[in-house]
Amino acid sequence: MRAIVHDPASPCGLRFADVPIPEPTPSQALVEVHSISLNFGEIAFIDELRRPGEVHGWDAAGVVVRRAADGSGPKEGTRVASFSGRAGWAELRAVDTGELGIVPDSVDLGAASAIPAAGVSALRAVRALGPVVGRRVLVTGASGGVGRFAVQLAHRAGAHVVASVGSEARGEGLRSLGADEVVVGVDAVDNPVFGVLDNVGGSLLAKAFALVERGGSLQSIGMASGEPSTIDFELERRRASGRRIDVFVVGSSFGTDITYLASLLERGQLDPQIGYRDDWTKVADAAEALLGRRVLGKAVLDIRRAS
Numbered sequence: 001m002r003a004i005v006h007d008p009a010s011p012c013g014l015r016f017a018d019v020p021i022p023e024p025t026p027s028q029a030l031v032e033v034h035s036i037s038l039n040f041g042e043i044a045f046i047d048e049l050r051r052p053g054e055v056h057g058w059d060a061a062g063v064v065v066r067r068a069a070d071g072s073g074p075k076e077g078t079r080v081a082s083f084s085g086r087a088g089w090a091e092l093r094a095v096d097t098g099e100l101g102i103v104p105d106s107v108d109l110g111a112a113s114a115i116p117a118a119g120v121s122a123l124r125a126v127r128a129l130g131p132v133v134g135r136r137v138l139v140t141g142a143s144g145g146v147g148r149f150a151v152q153l154a155h156r157a158g159a160h161v162v163a164s165v166g167s168e169a170r171g172e173g174l175r176s177l178g179a180d181e182v183v184v185g186v187d188a189v190d191n192p193v194f195g196v197l198d199n200v201g202g203s204l205l206a207k208a209f210a211l212v213e214r215g216g217s218l219q220s221i222g223m224a225s226g227e228p229s230t231i232d233f234e235l236e237r238r239r240a241s242g243r244r245i246d247v248f249v250v251g252s253s254f255g256t257d258i259t260y261l262a263s264l265l266e267r268g269q270l271d272p273q274i275g276y277r278d279d280w281t282k283v284a285d286a287a288e289a290l291l292g293r294r295v296l297g298k299a300v301l302d303i304r305r306a307s
Helices: 040-044 109-113 115-129 145-156 202-209 233-239 255-266 280-291
Strands: 002-006 014-018 028-038 059-066 079-083 092-096 100-102 136-139 160-165 181-184 193-198 212-220 244-247 274-279 298-302
Touching (some): 014 280, 028 079, 028 115, 059 092, 059 109, 059 115, 079 092, 079 109, 079 115, 079 255, 109 274, 109 298, 115 212, 274 280
Parallel strands (some): 160 181, 193 212, 212 244
Antiparallel strands (some): 002 014
């Protein structure tokens, strides 16, 4: 079967190759992949994540063609979206049934492929803040995949959402998703916030943490800046105690949360924010666009458009 593998000598470290069909374990289903989505982190840090020749990719959506031998998970013919730390960008994927979410018939599988890594990360990070009804929540890197889901889900949870972006152009469409304020950087944010969902890291993380009020937290989700983060804790002690920084890790068992988010797509209550869509043969172009900050939201590639 065809798959996208890591090749350090190829553009963005990606090339196509013929690889063996995966053999599922008893607790895995075999999925015929229709669409995949790209995440900034898996492209930017591919050399750390994959060995040469390994099949890459976290997110994929398609149809179950072989149910798990242990009887768990969805049956053959079920439309699903899936997450795994590897081997998603291939014509067939073996995936643990706990990482499979059900996709309603009316939901495009390309849209569903955008959910797993970005959507579930945003959902779990919003939950980690605690109750946010009527509270101010700052989302940094709000123009990216996780950021655009986070804006929508924090708004849905009742927060006053402040969306921080790298430029005015990157803020396009965020108000329609639920952002109450859209700012470039965080210097213009002059009121405290209860929570921060930080996708940028580096110096912006330190500035954002300085805005957190007593009892609040910053969820460090990603480091799109590629910069290390330094906090002056003596200064922060003088500002206020009782605040925390959480090193956010999304965890596993995505299935239930994927199913929930797919149900929101079905009801028109969540927008996957697909900013780039093409055939999967254009994976290098898509990766370059993502790394070059030319994609607002998610990049989705189709293997089979009929879904």
